[in-house]
Amino acid sequence: MTEQRHILLVNDLPGVGKVATAAMGPVLSHMGFSVASLPTALVSNTLDFGAFEILDTCEYMKKTAEVWKRLDFHFDAICIGFINSSEQIEIIRELIENQRETLRFVIADTIMADEGKLYNGMTGRNVESMREMIRDADVITPNLTEALLLAGEDPGQYDSLSHREIGCVMRKLRELGASSVILTSCHVPSEDRYFVYGYDAGSRSVFRVPYELKGTRCPGTGDIFSAVLTGGLINGKTLEDSTREAVRFMSGMFEYLGDREPGYMGFPIEAYLAELR
Known part of the structure; x- marks a missing residue:
């Protein structure tokens, strides 16, 4: 019997909405992994609603890491x-x-921005925090707005770059200390x-x-993409093959959704898990 692999999700935990840990956990569990979580915040609901409450869990994280x-x-x-x-x-x-062992x-x-602007509740402080974090990652997966x-x-140019210019953005991220880079949501006009x-x-x-691009914007899309990508990498696929599988899964997910509007709740991922390879 193959030993089960263990994945730790360090992300926020929403009370309502299929984003972050609530979106990634079901995907990785379905792929056969043992999933643990270390919440960076407890969030009342997805930020798209405009009204939300966030509880910082910094002290809890510190004590939990010591216990572990x-x-x-x-x-x-x-x-x-x-x-x-x-x-x-x-x-x-x-x-x-x-x-490390x-x-x-x-x-x-x-996670902090899309479509040329920061998410509700995000500030320049979040950008600086993420800029520090990318140096410690083997793979980073920003969308193009976040990468800019x-x-x-200027994040406002997210929808107007050429292949060459997008390549330059990716190179700048590597100069900041990023190792492997995946850029999502890149539109080449x-x-x-x-x-x-x-x-x-x-x-x-x-x-x-x-x-x-199919359907409307759906909260949690990037989280699900990252989960499928991660599962592929741990199962021994190359970064490119893992990326292609994540794109295939996401494309099928939006086809399944069709004209149904998920609103701010995120994608009902449990209904589509059977399509994971």
């Missing part, structure tokens, strides 16, 4: 999402260092097509995966 160290808990991968403060970064860094991947999704913010560029861009630090290869 004493109990000798180990993980094969750590997936990092929403970070609420720079203090949390130090807690996460120490946690990563304590896990078994840790295969650290994947960071720099991290690179110190000269072709009127969407792509996911990738740089694999291991093979030093660059790739891009085209996809069709």
